[in-house]
Amino acid sequence: MEKRLIKKDALAGIARKMAGDMPVWAPVKKEDNVLFAPLGSGNEPFFAFLNSKNAPKNVFFPHTETLMKFTRTPKGMVFSAEVNKTDASVLFGVRPCDAHSFVLLDKLFDQEKYKDGYYIEKRKNTTVISLACVKPPYATCFCTSVDGEPVSADGADILLTDIGGDYLVEFITEKGEKLAKYFGETKADAAADTKKSEIATKAKESIASKIPAHEIKPILDVNFDNPFWNTIHGKCLACGTCTYMCPTCHCFDISDEVKGSDGVRIRSWDSCMFPLFTKETSGHNPRSSQKERWRQRAMHKFKYYVDMFNAIACVGCGRCVMSCPVNIDIRKVVEDISKL
């Protein structure tokens, strides 16, 4: 597909122009953090960022989302409306690791049987524009160990790569091509391609943190009862920050809220780190301590997801490593498992 060049300083203008025509989610500076937020009403695009504090999974899978509405009648509360409508929108400036997470989430929410219409609707109507990492943003990045690359079009409809003075604009999908009019007229030449390959190779080599993520699957297959699992959770506070920050964590709760005669059924992010997550009415809890919960998290990412979808449910963004209040490092966990 077609490739173009845009001037480096034109990026924010393009995002703003798009935002005049449709909802655009882009990195926005909020106090000390960069977060993805809809542009407009004071939200200005901010591209001088390494990666956003939170993963942008909430664009497709909001923290809290209304599934349906209901209303009181003399015969009880009855269903009144399904809530699921998304306008065409753009997710602008996603880092390749986070774009990779969308491909992983698709496997779960868009299965052959039981399609999750709420996720799929947003995904279908959103164009993902990835912004390649030409320098590794953090020492905690390890995308290359989990099937990712700092310059990658995986999960993107358009890929932007900083090749010096210009961004190389690659339209990856037809959905991406439909936004071509926003990216000027300058066609990219072969030299731009060469430059991009050089930059991509260099960026890949500069990811210093490596973990044996693929090697541990057969070890996890046979080590469910290994005493090793007693060694991780001791300092875990069960705060759930790791699952909150994680681009691929997708567990949710469903609950009802009533106000007066009307109510909504909502789903909200939940976490396998919380004791209540699996606690049954009887009091029985199949994952009774933080040990079982930590094992679940590690197993789900590096074994169960591989069993189910042939993919590791980790993109190497390093957010859980940076945000854990007690410095539990998933890279060390994986490393330790590889030595079992």
Place this chain on the structure above:
Amino acid sequence: MQNPYIPYPVIVDKIITEVDTKDIKTFRFKFVNPEDEQKYAYIPGQFGELSIYGKGESPIGIASSPTQKGYVEFTVQKAGVVTSALHEMEEGMMMGIRGPLGNSWPLEFLEGKNIVIVGGGFAFTTLRSLINYMIYGDNRKRFGNITVIYGARNPGLLLYKDELIEWQKRDDLNINVTVDKGDATWKGREGFVPAVCKEVAPSKENAVAVICGPPVMIRFTLPVFFELGFSKENIITSLEMRMKCGIGKCGRCNVGSKYVCKDGPVFTLAELDKLTPEY
């Protein structure tokens, strides 16, 4: 395509209090939109999410058999928020049901075989569905001998008392009802389920055992069946876990790589052996 999160609207058509303690009731639902009954075509062993708007949802095994037309039944113990609200429901009220969810009793596998059904206490509901399915009209010919061993703590806690009496009248069913301890009026068998299984000693020849009950009953019943020579491939049970979505997404009912809601709830013992012991 049907949104799997949206319940079918139903009317509470009939409520039957099953036990003396009044905390287990059978709820018969009729679909508000008659065409939904077809969409809710189910197989014994599947479950549904009972949905009370404003309270939430609860996953419950389907207690009626698909051969019973015009309604669907669930037998529910009052326990948490949703089931307590359900027990407050009156006939004529409206609510929702989702599903049918999960796999089912493996009917094709059971066909042509001798079936031994072992149930304990309140876990008899989807077994009742299976029994009513197997004995319905011509269905009966598709199965060999049917032996049922069903126990409760006392006579007042037996479910489906009228049906038990009807079943005992049939000569193509071997029904063994037992209670841990009888009362003044109880003329039936006394004894724990595992002991009765030992006494009845169903043959392993061309036979499959379908066992549901509280963990303590299962623990003592399985050795009896192993001793009788039943293989793990021919012992089937059904699991329960905390659930929300019921369609393998929300992430809380997985046992290893399997979701109880979607890949279960029915597993053979051989399959359970391959799962992690986290249920």
